[in-house]
Amino acid sequence: MLTRYLSSPKKILILSLLYGLLAAFLVAGIHAFYQHAKREQRYQVLINDLSVYLESYFRELKVTADNIQPLTASTCRDVSAELTSRSAFHVNVRAFLLVKDEIAYCSSATGDMSLPLNEFVPDIDQNKDIDISFLQGTPMLPGKPAIAVWFRNPLLAGRGVFTTLNVNLTPYLLYTSRQRDIAGVALIVNGKALTTFSPNVIPASELPDTRIGERPLPGYPVSFALYGDLWPTDDIQISVLLGLFVGVLTTLASGYILNMRLQPGREILSGIKRNQFYVVWQPVVESGKLRVTGAEALLRWKHPQAGAIPPDAFIGYAEAQDLIVPLTRHLFKLIAADATTLQTVLPPGAKLGVNIAPGHMHAPSFKDDVLRFLASLPHGYFQLVFEITERDMLKETEAASLFDWIHQQGIEIAIDDFGTGHSALIYLEKFTLDFLKIDRGFINAIGTETVTSPVLDAVLTLANKLNMTTVAEGVETPEQAKWLRARGVNYLQGYLFSYPLTVRELVIWQRNRVLPEE
Template identity: 45%
Template sequence: MGLKGAFARHAANTRRSLTKSIMVAVSFFIIFTSVTLFLIDHQRSQYQRLLEARTQKFAVNYLDHLQEVMQQIMPLTNQPCDKALADLSYRAAFATGVRTFVLVKDNFAYCSSATGNMMLGTSQLYPDIDWHKPLDMDLQQGTPMVPERPAVAVWLRHPGANNTGVLATLDLTLAPFLLLNSRDSNAPGFAIVIGDHAATTFGPNLTPAAQLPEKYASHLQIPNYPLSLSFYYQSLTANDVRLTVLGSLVLSLMVGALYYYMQILRQSPERALIRGIKRNEFFIEYQPVFHTASTTIAGLEALIRWQHPSEGRIPPDLFIPYAESEGLIVALTRHLFRLIVADIPQLAQALPRGAKLGINLAPSHLHAPSFHDDITELLANMPTDHFMVVFEITERGMVEEQNALEEFDWLHRQGVEIAVDDFGTGHSALIYLQRFTLDYLKIDRGFVNTIGQDTATAPVLDAVISLAKKLRMQTVAEGVETAEQVSFLQERDVNFMQGYYFSKPLGIEQFVAFCQNNAVFDHQAVVNP
């Protein structure tokens, strides 16, 4: 069973992480697409309103200026064409967009800035103009002189004369509008509507106003003039939607992949361990260690525990080996030291001087650059001559540590004792006993459980105890659970015992209370696990 299956099942569950990532990607796609299309629509609408306002302002300014010029020409209607023609031609030459000015008197156009003398009935010239109005306009395909080009006629009647005034013929071109919007492919059309006809960007000929499309149309009336403008545009086009959806899809895939990676990374065992240290998810439980002969408390072993916020209690035989394999055991051990130091004041009150304080130490920690500093800092925070610190190192992996002999000697010089933990469960255990100077041999619970059983491994326990005595090592039996085991170990002069027969591992408050109530332990009283 892997560590992920124990305390990060949701991280190992690829389907769950993938489902979350898909949900994030879909949510991002919907939000990003909606926001982007909204912004495009809003920006286009703002641009269109700006365009409409700008066009209206231009049209009003132009027509107002044209009306002023025509007012200045108005007195020429009292003169014959020969006398008025020069001034009339001059005005037309310098009037922007004007094809010709025509003087009208009593329903007859009698003088043109372009052709000079003429005599043509106004009804023949522009039949749709209401000549009785002070101001009127007409739109037609062409004029007799230029029939192929649409023209706008602007009629300004003399205030004091009947059907007398000035007629201006304007060249109609939508090139400025098209040029203005050449960069905007989403402004598809424009129409100038006068009366029943309209000039549009859809084609070169006039279109009946009734046939103008209403879809995507915005109509704008020019104040004080019989003229309206129609703007045709789509704030959102099919191309906008396609590009937005494509871009959103690419970004959503990237966001989903990134979220999936972050989920896996954030919920990985390595990150969980580091996060657990930072968030104080680890804590210490202390298991009392007893003198075998008197069953009085001799010390304790500090055991690190992990309460994961979502996975609950994580077994130490899972996260400790994983921390060793991932190079996190040094950081975890330093955290263990800090937690022990925090509990030292209470432990010192509960235990007598000389009490054994067993701390598990990973063999890989021996060659860490910070090893000496870590140990020195721990010992500096211990009360002087109160605890005998015993580092428990498993025999598994010792042989891989080339500098173990030097480090063990250094530890002894610091006043620390060394115990080989889980003896007999690794490989070549006797090599370690011969090579290293060790103080304690901790007998694995697997051997203790054979007491009173007729098994092939039962005689091994006697051999281990005998070996330790010959090597002048003190012995500690782990996993003691029955009175029969206690009697067996007492008969063979094992030095120390620990196990559920005496007490399960306890939190600091429970441990202090246990010590206060068990100054001398009666081996007949069994503590239930």
Template identity: 60%
Template sequence: MFTRTVSFNRKILLISLIAALLSALMVGGVQLWFEQKSREAKYDALLSNIQASFSSYFNDIRATAESLQPLTLNPCRDVASELTSKAAFSMNVRAFLLVKDQNAFCSSATGDMNEPMKDLVADIDLNKTTDMVILPGTPMMPDNPVIALWFRSPLLDKRGVFATLNINLTPYMFSASQQPDLTGIALGIGDRALATFATGTIVLSNLAQPPFLTAHIEGTPVTLYLYAQKWLPEDIQFAVLLGATFGMLVGLLTTWMLYTHLRPGKEILTGIKREQFYVVYQPVVDAAELKVTGLEVLMRWKHPTAGEIPPDAFIHFAEAQQLIVPLTLHLFELIARDAPVLQTLLPAGTKMGVNIAPGHLHAPNFMDDIRQFSQSLPPHHFSLVFEITERDMLRYKEVSEVFQCLHDEGYEVAIDDFGTGHSALIYLERFTFDYLKIDRGFVNAIGTETVTSPVLDAVLTLAKRLNMLTVAEGVETPEQARWLREHGVHYLQGYYFSRPMTLEQFVVWQPPPFASQL
């Protein structure tokens, strides 16, 4: 016993540790992912604002350049003053140059000139409608990088406007001052860039740190780069702390759940004590008259943490833990509580089907339990039908005496879920049953070519020869109901007529007009 206990505890400990580790990794990872997405959203908004600002600025420069295009038709002495004025009132413009036949002939800064553009800016492509490059400086300010822009005249052949712009990224860092992990902003054209974290121009490929986010300025070759720390230490610390806390809670919860799950007997007794079990009622319809003449009582378990537990699961647990008798007695108590209300809803003589497990049938106090249950119901109102399941083998001598006693005292006996358990044909030979309940698996085979279909025909023939009444479970369609009626089944039960209902639902339930559909 000590060895089994140690093994049991080790199993729970191992599963709990695995659950704690997995949940900690999952929660920590999700928290880190959310933090990352939150940072990306904030930086994306920041980058969008910078992008919009530059886009608006370049559009203004383009508009100014277009207004200067007609000046290329005139000598420099005639347009120099206007050119200088435009440069003075254009933000961050260092100089405007007028270009004709690939030569700059007029400057807003120096006036008349005659310089080949290839000597001034070798990288500018004058054949393009618009071109843009980053220069380390200009002759007048060689140490201050600028952006050089070329705007070819759309109407005047071999003419255009050239501009040099002072670009200062520092103001944009002020808007990001609340983000301490933001390391810088860069503006790149081709493989060259201007950045807040470097003086002069830089080569983008030389940067070891990849950008956190990038954005392209529409209509230009300009790309904005935002640099920030990939992972913040405080984010990692919080994710680890949250994951560890959650993992610890999951580990403890898993340990508790495993202890309760692997010891179902305790849980069942606790469920009985705390009123977690309840009953539902499913109407049984007379196949000939299509009227409700009975109902089957079914037990349900709503666990406070696991939710609704399937009946097969907790009944098997109860049988394995030798707790089927107290569970059935609790079922009797629940039925007795509802009986006064049921009496007002159903006529006298209504059949009430109650499931009895073989383990209870063999109990020495079984008949005493039945008599006490019968006495707790309204007198002479319900006709009890005890439905015997086939989960376990019945002992012939004991059960024969019990069945005889039940019949002598006016109770009826049904064999439940016929054909799905132990030695059903032997039961029919040895014991006297009043009803044969056809399992839903046979009913589902109606109208198909499965192997089960002819078996249903054989079952009905057998029941007829043994003078047994038949009840078909699991009737879900009018086609099934119609077929069963035509083949002489006496009673029908299933979702087609009604799902199992609580007492509150049963009180307001109105039987639908079955006859009109069949």
């Protein structure tokens, strides 16, 4: 029965799979995001490097243009040679053009010319200090895209330097070759782009969606962007495989650990060690004046996962698995811990009922366990009553001497739940006993016309002839109490008086209790 609450193979399998899946998702996710973060960090380093490269290039271009600006005050014939000389060694420059009143009148490549700049590059705004546009080609290289850059002369109105640059993205590709997942580079100006994806100028709207970073160029109306994959397939596959590997290992390890730890026997021992067991007390009242004269100690188990486990489940299993001895020893300790508080609510000589299984009575440690238990209680205050359960048969050859020894220690003996086991009549015949506790099944028959009713009368007659004290368990109604009192039952116990209570609850109940009317 206990396996239903704790350690069925199905539960262990489900828990193991859940732990495995959780570990798989966790490890795969952590690895994937770690790789993503590392890749993103490397991409940012790359973008920074490219930004430094572009800023340096355009800074040098600006210096060259500034050096050429004074030539715009002269005619092309006077400065053509110097213009060609100054532009000859600048990387990627096709030509520098001198502009006066929106007319390009001198070229470092061709010399004298007369070309309206707004016809050549309509997107350039000559009123700006610096402006940039893209060209699909130049007169000398019509099929080769170029970058057009305008530098206005700050001193002479209507004059400036215009230059066209070859579109050479090789330096950028050399930078990005360090990252195998970089797909391309793009320079973007006013909704147009020059990119490694196409040999021509294309609208920026046609760029791929795989942009991993974009950076504007300080001082210029241009930005550059990198394209690639922040979640490459290889990384995802590796993360999934790692997660599966860890998940399988976790499932196997969890199955082994749960199988070992969630076995009911181990769980009982673990529950003892972790103080998951506790004692509740059900008051026992004397039937004459309905005074509380004792209480029965009942062991309870609140498991952290399974919740409250019924006593019939864990006690029966403990007996079957030879764990009743450590469980009863733990019960003794819990009772001793409550004893001082019990003295405040129970009168001297109050009877404390404690369930003892035959399996413990026949254990080699039984006498030592009992003596330690007696020593842990307030001396002479309580009258112990060992309630012998009928789940297991007593060994007749040992039971008589054990009962004699128990009586010698001043402990009384009761048959618990009389009539539900196979050995009750044998106990009455063979041994000297003090109490007979009538099972609640007989009490429930009071006032009915069932076949059980005359049996209860017979039990009471037998107890009277044997001169045994009787205790009725499971009394729930005033009618039952009245019937039992009329027939001389000595003690009553049940929900009519109180549910089982913790020792603190018992203190409160004793202060506030109102006993049923007679």
